[in-house]
Amino acid sequence: MQNNIQNNLISWYNHNHRQFPWRETTNPYYIWISEIMLQQTTTEAVIPYYKRFIQTFDTIDKLASASLEEVYKLWEGLGYYRRAKHIHETAQLICEKYDGQFPDTYEDILKLKGIGPYTAGAICSIAYGLSAPAIDGNVLRIISRLYALTENIALPKAQKNIFHIVNDLLIGYDASAFNQGLMDLGATICRPLNPQCEICPIAPFCKARQSGQQKVLPISIKNIKHKEINYITGIITYQDQYVMIQNPAGLLENLYGFIQYELESPYRFIEEFEKQYYISLSLVSYHGQVKHVFTHRTWHMHIYHFTISKPLSSLYSLNDISQLPVSTAHLKVLKHYLKTIE
Numbered sequence: 001m002q003n004n005i006q007n008n009l010i011s012w013y014n015h016n017h018r019q020f021p022w023r024e025t026t027n028p029y030y031i032w033i034s035e036i037m038l039q040q041t042t043t044e045a046v047i048p049y050y051k052r053f054i055q056t057f058d059t060i061d062k063l064a065s066a067s068l069e070e071v072y073k074l075w076e077g078l079g080y081y082r083r084a085k086h087i088h089e090t091a092q093l094i095c096e097k098y099d100g101q102f103p104d105t106y107e108d109i110l111k112l113k114g115i116g117p118y119t120a121g122a123i124c125s126i127a128y129g130l131s132a133p134a135i136d137g138n139v140l141r142i143i144s145r146l147y148a149l150t151e152n153i154a155l156p157k158a159q160k161n162i163f164h165i166v167n168d169l170l171i172g173y174d175a176s177a178f179n180q181g182l183m184d185l186g187a188t189i190c191r192p193l194n195p196q197c198e199i200c201p202i203a204p205f206c207k208a209r210q211s212g213q214q215k216v217l218p219i220s221i222k223n224i225k226h227k228e229i230n231y232i233t234g235i236i237t238y239q240d241q242y243v244m245i246q247n248p249a250g251l252l253e254n255l256y257g258f259i260q261y262e263l264e265s266p267y268r269f270i271e272e273f274e275k276q277y278y279i280s281l282s283l284v285s286y287h288g289q290v291k292h293v294f295t296h297r298t299w300h301m302h303i304y305h306f307t308i309s310k311p312l313s314s315l316y317s318l319n320d321i322s323q324l325p326v327s328t329a330h331l332k333v334l335k336h337y338l339k340t341i342e
């Protein structure tokens with residue numbers, strides 16, 4: 001078998017996949033219920049609900065003829081009750097329109113209430129083996145890393161591009177194992193912070209890993225409301241010292257903080273920094289984001305670690321920093337950063 005992304009991922013999935021009750025079936029109705037329950041809920045929390053639900057309503061017919069109260073009762077504690085209402089209404093529609101048989105085309109499934117492109121793709125590939133991408137946050141992250149895509153994956157254009165990439169990868173392969181392989185890889189190995197590249201089955205093909213960007217990508221910065229500001233906040237280190245600057249007049253006057261620019265890409269940060277300080281910067285890793293709310297604005301600080309190759313005048317050890325008047329927002333950033341490197 002040829003070593004490529006698809007074969008490596010599928011073979012890894014077939015040997016290592018996580019065991020869940022919804023993985024013991026290809027019944028589209030059961031897969032649908034599990035996928036809806038898994039929206040906004042962890043796999044561990046879903047297991048007992050899923051089992052109870054399909055035991056009580058083992059066919060779409062039974063679900064359709066139950067009362068909404070009975071459905072709510074089984075949903076109790078799972079939250080987001082609108083999901084239960086949609087499931088109930090959809091079951092009734094399937095009985096009326098499709099004679100109780102779950103539809104079997106991507107287009108028909110996508111028309112059902114409460115089912116978006118991800119869920120439609122998951123049901124089509126897992127239940128029917130159809131070649132349909134199931135793109136969720138995990139897949140966006142993995143593909144962004146695999147191909148070292150530096151576009152912001154929160155934007156529809158980047159998501160469309162990733163959809164096409166996955167669509168092409170799927171052609172001629174086991175779509176069910178491939179899509180579920182991506183789900184498991186994202187949940188266990190290619191995690192948002194600190195991906196475990198050394199045990200990743202597709203590491204030989206990963207451009208982010210090859211270029212040392214696996215802790216930087218993906219860029220994922222959501223568009224936010226007026227008066228909410230995205231910053232790239234730089235933890236810039238030289239050996240074991242940190243660059244901190246004193247704020248000029250204005251908000252947080254005289255307090256110390258990390259260098260940050262109102263930007264949406266760490267690569268633009270490098271350009272701005274180098275223009276201002278004439279020192280080259282290397283991007284090391286992404287450390288999540290911290291939100292800080294002021295009375296009149298909210299900062300979303302996306303924390304990236306950079307290093308400089310020669311010292312700057314504003315370098316401080318952690319001990320020095322504890323003596324400096326640092327703004328609360330940037331103390332939060334430091335605390336968050338230190339926690340992620342523990």
Ligand code: SF4
Binds near residue numbers: 195201206208214
């Ligand atoms: S090599 Fe690392 S970054 Fe690349 S896909 Fe695997 S875990 Fe993710």
